[in-house]
Amino acid sequence: MFLTQRNQYALRAIVELAKRVGTGPVKVSEIAEAQAIPRRFLEVILGQLKGSGLVTAKRGYHGGYILIGEPEKITVGSVIRYLQGEPDPKDCQTCVFKLQCPTDRECAFASLWNRVNEAVFGIFDETTIQDLVEGEKVVES
Amino acid sequence: MFLTQRNQYALRAIVELAKRVGTGPVKVSEIAEAQAIPRRFLEVILGQLKGSGLVTAKRGYHGGYILIGEPEKITVGSVIRYLQGEPDPKDCQTCVFKLQCPTDRECAFASLWNRVNEAVFGIFDETTIQDLVEGEKVVES
DNA sequence: AATAAACCCGACTTAAAAAGTCAAGAAAGA
DNA sequence: TCTTTCTTGACTTTTTAAGTCGGGTTTATT
Numbered sequence: 001m002f003l004t005q006r007n008q009y010a011l012r013a014i015v016e017l018a019k020r021v022g023t024g025p026v027k028v029s030e031i032a033e034a035q036a037i038p039r040r041f042l043e044v045i046l047g048q049l050k051g052s053g054l055v056t057a058k059r060g061y062h063g064g065y066i067l068i069g070e071p072e073k074i075t076v077g078s079v080i081r082y083l084q085g086e087p088d089p090k091d092c093q094t095c096v097f098k099l100q101c102p103t104d105r106e107c108a109f110a111s112l113w114n115r116v117n118e119a120v121f122g123i124f125d126e127t128t129i130q131d132l133v134e135g136e137k138v139v140e141s
Numbered sequence: 142m143f144l145t146q147r148n149q150y151a152l153r154a155i156v157e158l159a160k161r162v163g164t165g166p167v168k169v170s171e172i173a174e175a176q177a178i179p180r181r182f183l184e185v186i187l188g189q190l191k192g193s194g195l196v197t198a199k200r201g202y203h204g205g206y207i208l209i210g211e212p213e214k215i216t217v218g219s220v221i222r223y224l225q226g227e228p229d230p231k232d233c234q235t236c237v238f239k240l241q242c243p244t245d246r247e248c249a250f251a252s253l254w255n256r257v258n259e260a261v262f263g264i265f266d267e268t269t270i271q272d273l274v275e276g277e278k279v280v281e282s
Numbered sequence: 283a284a285t286a287a288a289c290c291c292g293a294c295t296t297a298a299a300a301a302g303t304c305a306a307g308a309a310a311g312a
Numbered sequence: 313t314c315t316t317t318c319t320t321g322a323c324t325t326t327t328t329a330a331g332t333c334g335g336g337t338t339t340a341t342t
Binding site for chain 3: 316318319322
Binding site: 188198204 | 316317319320
């Protein structure tokens, strides 16, 4: 609901890479199997992730993907922001979410959407990939 | 992103009805025009909303829709919960959001999704239709 | 050098969900 | 009785997401 299937796949792939930090390149097919993601589709997704600088790839015989940063320092929020890209200028920016408001400036929902957005990214930003690897982290604060 | 276009229409329609509480039935075409919603589509949506008991309709000459409860007592959360209906049993219930987890019980995302969901509905539940009518309310938690 | 294992890239297809439309019918007031 | 307005369910269109495919390039091994 909050994330597309594709973006969940991306996060899962990063988590999988995080689990194997230090063990050399991880093949797409390994990640695909571990996380039950269609291999071809995952190739597309990892290709996109390379652009984020979070991940790099090595080609050839013992090739595969490698997580660049440290899992404790990568937040879920930063990944999601990258995946979502720039907001579509055709959408209403006040409402953050979808399409133009009929009532341009006086959007009754603006405040609500802002609060929701802040709450959600507040959580995303305080959750790291390492937290996900560890499975169930309850954030203090 | 959090709400479909359709569900936003539904909320807008309720807000429009709330604005006119006490002035008798409001025609679909009036709501449609005020909120820039395709009339035929709005008929479908209002039909659905009748099932919630939030709204009732009067037919014929001076017919239209009427909000049943008081805008201060209707929360956005209750409306959205109604609109979204029962969660699809095919989806992963632990993750609250989409599809089955590949890693059934040990879903790394379960805690994250729960926290996000609670945060979002926390906001939805403390926001009333009246708050939306008033335009910009900053909730004092 | 040849081979095989990987990633790389862009275009393509399919599938699913959401958005929107339509026609004919039933109630209610004028 | 006539007009207005909601009612219903099925239908169509549009958009977005998901997933596939073929042929190419890089790299380690032998």
